[in-house]
Amino acid sequence: MKFSEMTQDSWAELQLYLDTCLIPYTALTGKQSPVEATEALERLRDFLDMVEIPFKGRIMTYPAFHYACPDMSMALNTLSEQLKSSGFKYVVIMSSDGELEQTQMTSADLVLSRSVLIQEVGEEGISRLVGEKIRELWKR
Structure with a gap:
């Protein structure tokens, strides 16, 4: 579910079920052409679909961080903390092109x-592995 689909009343009703917040991270540098930026957004969209579609009803997708900056880990950690204080139990950061280290994202539950x-499982194994990692997160 996208954040823009939520009303104040529906949030009050669904907050118990929507316990996982998804933060997309595009990792643009500003050096991409418009075509390259579009392709990056499409890759991120396709990657997000691996979580949003099978786990609809439990995941809330927030607005994306589009541009990389030197303090990105601090910004994403701060955002993760704030989202948890607003009621989310889990925060997941997803990036198609950016390489974020879980060890740097101490406030996020999964990166x-x-x-x-x-590199780990090849293109064909990603969807299965992503699903496994989300389910493992919820078992903790």
């Missing part, structure tokens, strides 16, 4: 980087 996962 999924498509480029890293491709």
